[in-house]
Each structure stands twice: as structure tokens, then as C-alpha cells.
Amino acid sequence: MQNETDKEYTVKSLHSDPLSWVEKYADYLYGFAMSRIRDEDVAKDLVQDTFLAGLQRLDGFEGNSKEKTWLTAILKNKIADFYRKRSSNNLKVISAEETVQDFFDAESGHWTEKDYPRAFGLEVDNPLMVKELGAILNDCLAKLPGLWFSVFSMKHMDDLASELICTELKLSTANFWVIMHRTKLNLRACLQKNWN
Amino acid sequence: MTNALKNIIYNCRQATFLIEKRIAGKITAAETLQLHVHLAGCSVCKIYQQQSILINKVFVGFENNDFKLDEAFKKTLNEKIEKEINKN
Numbered sequence: 001m002q003n004e005t006d007k008e009y010t011v012k013s014l015h016s017d018p019l020s021w022v023e024k025y026a027d028y029l030y031g032f033a034m035s036r037i038r039d040e041d042v043a044k045d046l047v048q049d050t051f052l053a054g055l056q057r058l059d060g061f062e063g064n065s066k067e068k069t070w071l072t073a074i075l076k077n078k079i080a081d082f083y084r085k086r087s088s089n090n091l092k093v094i095s096a097e098e099t100v101q102d103f104f105d106a107e108s109g110h111w112t113e114k115d116y117p118r119a120f121g122l123e124v125d126n127p128l129m130v131k132e133l134g135a136i137l138n139d140c141l142a143k144l145p146g147l148w149f150s151v152f153s154m155k156h157m158d159d160l161a162s163e164l165i166c167t168e169l170k171l172s173t174a175n176f177w178v179i180m181h182r183t184k185l186n187l188r189a190c191l192q193k194n195w196n
Numbered sequence: 197m198t199n200a201l202k203n204i205i206y207n208c209r210q211a212t213f214l215i216e217k218r219i220a221g222k223i224t225a226a227e228t229l230q231l232h233v234h235l236a237g238c239s240v241c242k243i244y245q246q247q248s249i250l251i252n253k254v255f256v257g258f259e260n261n262d263f264k265l266d267e268a269f270k271k272t273l274n275e276k277i278e279k280e281i282n283k284n
Contacts, residue, residue, distance in 0.1 A: 018281060022274045031260030044265070048273055055280050109207035117244040124250065134254045141255075155220055156256050162221055181216045188247050 016061050021051055025068055029075050036079050036157050038138050038149075046082065050075040080168065083154060086146035087169050103185055117188065120195055133195065140190035148183045151176065204230040211241045215248060 029050060033043035053074050054061075061070055103115040111117070122129055141149060147169065154165045166176050204210050211234040217223050218231065235242055265273075 018277050019274070021277065022270050026270055026273060027264050028260075030265050031263045034263045035258045035260050043263075044269060047265070048276065051273065051277055052280060055277065104209040109209040111208045111240055116240050117247060119243055120247065120250075122250075130254060130257070133250075134258065137251065137254055152255075156252055177213070177217055177221075180220055181213045184216055184248050184251065185212065187251055188244065191247070191251070 016054075016058060016063070016067055018051070018055055018058065021054070021067075021071070025071055026051075028068065029071060032072060032075060033079065036153050037082065038141050038153075042082065046075060046078045049078050053078070083150035084169065087150045103189065115189065118192060120192070122195070133191065136191055136194050137187065139194070140187050143190065144183060144186065148179050148186075151179045152183045155180065204234050205237065207234075208238065208241050208244075211235070211238065212244055212248075215241070215245050219248060219252065 026047060029047045030043055033046045034040070037043050037046070050071055054071055057074070061067075103112060104110060105112055120133075122133060124130065141152075144152070150169060151165060151171070154160045154168070155162070162173065162176055165171070166173055171179070204214075211231060214223055214227050214231045218228070223231070235245070
């Protein structure tokens with residue numbers, strides 16, 4: 001009985017109130033995950049995993065950092081795990097696609113004529129147009145091999161150093177740049193195809 | 197003219213590779229010169245470069261705030277947390 005009371009006391013004295021987490025942070029964490037994953041179901045799962053992991057580690061949270069920062073750090077780790085997992089699952093797909101899609105003449109390195117970049121005819125200052133382009137871009141991102149998406153997102157959303165991304169995803173520097181190049185070529189071609 | 201320079205003048209594959217490397221990292225002085233020479237004569241790669249920068253901008257400019265979880269999901273989430281707490 002004495003133990004029971006002690007335990008309750010400990011819970012109450014923690015620096016965090018998990019019952020308020022969803023209301024306070026769920027939307028924020030979901031947006032954070034969405035911006036890096038671009039997949040609603042996966043983002044939802046990651047938010048849930050984050051809260052559950054947070055509960056497990058509640059003892060370790062000492063209120064030194066803000067609750068939001070602390071939960072975001074947990075989510076970041078979950079996202080990194082997801083990137084790694086997705087990358088290793090997709091190794092076969094990449095080599096298959098690489099042979100299919102090329103945009104240049106094998107001999108000269110010239111653009112093949114059907115793949116010439118053409119102007120989008122987009123007003124960059126028009127927020128509505130940019131938003132529309134963003135929606136198409138998301139569809140194009142979803143078609144990328146997982147490893148490519150991971151590399152691209154880690155580089156641009158989190159502005160990580162290339163070396164760090166290579167270590168995380170077990171890539172050589174040469175491979176990293178090939179992927180960055182191929183990703184952009186594919187995204188650009190996909191936008192050109194679907195814009196207008 | 198050096199071989200490297202000759203090689204890139206007509207090589208859009210190499211030029212677009214350097215464009216990506218320059219945007220997301222850095223390229224050497226020699227590569228900068230090569231790319232400069234290529235772009236001076238290749239309007240197609242110039243378009244590519246503009247669009248490549250635009251794609252990065254649009255990607256990074258993604259609005260987190262546009263995404264909200266639906267109430268039903270939040271409710272389930274809260275119930276799961278409550279259940280976890282009561283377990284301990």
C-alpha cells in the first residue's frame with residue numbers, strides 16, 4: 001500500500017503530462033513528419049510511435065528541455081529509422097530503374113531530344129501556382145525509390161552534411177552524388193510531364 | 197584547351213551533374229570554369245538549372261501547417277496513451 005502511494009507520487013512529480021500531449025503537439029509533430037516523409041499513413045504511425053516511445057522514456061525527461069523539443073527529438077530518430085529501413089528495402093528497385101530511365105545520349109552526353117527541359121511557363125511570384133506545383137511535386141516524390149527520397153529529404157529538409165547522410169545510409173560519396181543527380185533529373189522530368 | 201574542358205562543352209549529363217553538386221555541396225574551381233563554359237552555350241541546361249533550384253525551393257517551402265490530424269485519430273491516440281499510462 002505504501003508502495004502504491006509512492007508510485008503515484010512519482011508519476012505526479014514528473015515534468016510532463018502525457019495526457020495533454022495529443023492536444024498540444026500532435027498536429028505539430030504530424031506536420032514535421034509530413035514535411036519529411038510526404039506520406040500521411042506513415043506520418044501518422046510515426047507520431048503515434050513518438051508518443052509511445054515518449055511514455056517509455058518519461059523517467060529520463062527532466063524538464064531541462066521543452067516537452068515539444070524533447071518529443072521532436074524522439075520523432076527525428078523515428079524518421080531516421082524510417083529512412084534507413086526504406087533505403088535498404090529498395091536497393092533492388094534502384095538498379096532496375098536506373099537502366100530504364102536515362103535522359104542523355106549514351107555517346108555524347110547530350111540531352112535526348114524528347115527529354116529536353118522546357119520552360120514550365122510558371123510565374124514564380126504567384127503563390128497559387130507555386131502551391132500547385134508543390135502538389136505535383138509531392139506526387140512525383142512518391143514515385144521515387146525510397147533510398148533516393150531519403151537522400152533528397154535528408155539533404156534538403158534537414159540540411160544534413162553529405163558525409164553524415166552517407167554514413168547513415170551506408171553510401172559512398174560517389175553514389176550519393178549519383179543519387180542526387182538522378183533524383184533531380186527524375187523529379188524535373190516528372191514535373192514537366194504533369195504540369196499544365 | 198584541356199581535355200576536361202573539351203569533354204564538358206557538349207556534355208549535358210556532366211553539366212547537370214555539376215549543377216547538382218554545386219547547388220547541394222561544392223565544386224572545384226576547374227569544375228566551376230567547365231560549367232560556366234557549358235552554360236554559356238547551352239540554353240537547355242540553363243533552363244534545367246533554373247528549374248532545379250525552383251524544385252529545391254518548392255520542396256523546402258512545404259507548409260507544415262497545412263497538415264492537421266483528424267479528430268478521430270487524435271481520440272484513438274489519446275486512448276492509447278491513457279491505456280499505456282494505466283498499465284504502469
